[in-house]
Amino acid sequence: MFSKACEYGIKATIFIAINSLDSRRVSPKEIAEEINSPQAFTAKILQALVRHKIINSVKGAYGGFEIDKKEIASIKLSQIVNAIDGDKIYKGCGLGLEICDENHPCPVHDNFKEVREGLKFMLENTSLEELAMNIQSGVSFLKV
Amino acid sequence: MFSKACEYGIKATIFIAINSLDSRRVSPKEIAEEINSPQAFTAKILQALVRHKIINSVKGAYGGFEIDKKEIASIKLSQIVNAIDGDKIYKGCGLGLEICDENHPCPVHDNFKEVREGLKFMLENTSLEELAMNIQSGVSFLKV
DNA sequence: TATAAATAGGATAATATTATCCGAAATAAA
DNA sequence: TTTATTTCGGATAATATTATCCTATTTATA
Numbered sequence: 001m002f003s004k005a006c007e008y009g010i011k012a013t014i015f016i017a018i019n020s021l022d023s024r025r026v027s028p029k030e031i032a033e034e035i036n037s038p039q040a041f042t043a044k045i046l047q048a049l050v051r052h053k054i055i056n057s058v059k060g061a062y063g064g065f066e067i068d069k070k071e072i073a074s075i076k077l078s079q080i081v082n083a084i085d086g087d088k089i090y091k092g093c094g095l096g097l098e099i100c101d102e103n104h105p106c107p108v109h110d111n112f113k114e115v116r117e118g119l120k121f122m123l124e125n126t127s128l129e130e131l132a133m134n135i136q137s138g139v140s141f142l143k144v
Numbered sequence: 145m146f147s148k149a150c151e152y153g154i155k156a157t158i159f160i161a162i163n164s165l166d167s168r169r170v171s172p173k174e175i176a177e178e179i180n181s182p183q184a185f186t187a188k189i190l191q192a193l194v195r196h197k198i199i200n201s202v203k204g205a206y207g208g209f210e211i212d213k214k215e216i217a218s219i220k221l222s223q224i225v226n227a228i229d230g231d232k233i234y235k236g237c238g239l240g241l242e243i244c245d246e247n248h249p250c251p252v253h254d255n256f257k258e259v260r261e262g263l264k265f266m267l268e269n270t271s272l273e274e275l276a277m278n279i280q281s282g283v284s285f286l287k288v
Numbered sequence: 289t290a291t292a293a294a295t296a297g298g299a300t301a302a303t304a305t306t307a308t309c310c311g312a313a314a315t316a317a318a
Numbered sequence: 319t320t321t322a323t324t325t326c327g328g329a330t331a332a333t334a335t336t337a338t339c340c341t342a343t344t345t346a347t348a
Binding site for chain 3 (some may be wrong): 319328342345
């Protein structure tokens with residue numbers, strides 16, 4: 001469904017959010033340990049998230065990654081996915097046709113439409129805040 | 145969503161179905177032209193579909209690929225996807241956790257559940273017959 | 289100002305996926 | 319039985335994704 005990069009990106013963002021709520025900046029090393037991902041690769045993904053202004057980085061001593069507390073509630077899962085995987089997941093044709101729309105649909109166009117829209121709705125309506133809260137309260141987990 | 149291999153596999157199977165309804169066997173060459181896919185790679189995918197008994201191959205002169213007419217209505221999209229991509233698309237964890245279930249859910253487990261189940265339902269309830277019929281009647285298309 | 293601690297980013301490597309090529313095996317028909 | 323046709327399957331190549339490494343740049347503090 002999502003690329004590895006996107007999976008890491010989502011988990012990393014949640015971990016940064018939790019720590020930002022506690023006013024702590026975190027390093028790629030700490031993040032990678034906490035979400036069980038390769039450190040250097042995770043660092044690359046963090047760079048992309050910074051470029052997309054989803055997270056914030058502070059260089060130098062006492063630096064690290066953080067998210068503005070006030071923004072945590074308004075950041076949606078869709079923004080993270082878009083930043084890393086783009087919008088092909090709910091835009092592109094299910095069977096890879098260059099052109100696929102109501103006028104020229106692929107064989108599964110209508111069948112997929114609902115699923116796609118469900119996914120899109122879910123991503124756009126799931127906030128970083130709720131994901132972070134569920135980790136904090138021990139309802140869900142970032143690694144095995 | 146699906147791998148390229150799976151996209152080609154679905155389109156190829158639909159094309160074979162249409163021709164089988166007309167009692168014609170088709171070659172990888174013809175299939176690749178009709179679904180706009182690389183021929184040799186498509187041939188590999190056809191082999192996999194044969195191994196999974198979704199399509200049937202006849203070697204030698206006047207041979208080619210076909211599907212038993214009687215089976216076209218009972219073959220579901222899910223079988224094709226399973227044959228090529230396996231069931232990870234609606235089984236694996238959305239964030240790649242090794243273990244992810246009700247007792248130990250990843251952050252998006254519940255959010256994904258609905259989408260996943262919608263996808264699963266759609267794949268299991270879309271028949272090859274209906275996909276083939278829509279191509280035959282010009283309602284949908286296998287290539288641009 | 290010097291130093292240590294951090295992220296940024298380019299280069300490279302490993303792996304998975306997609307794609308191609310070619311000879312072997314099977315089969316219908318001459 | 320020979321020949322032409324066709325799928326099968328192994329080897330290889332190209333490309334994309336995932337992952338690693340190393341140096342440059344930035345910045346807080348001593």
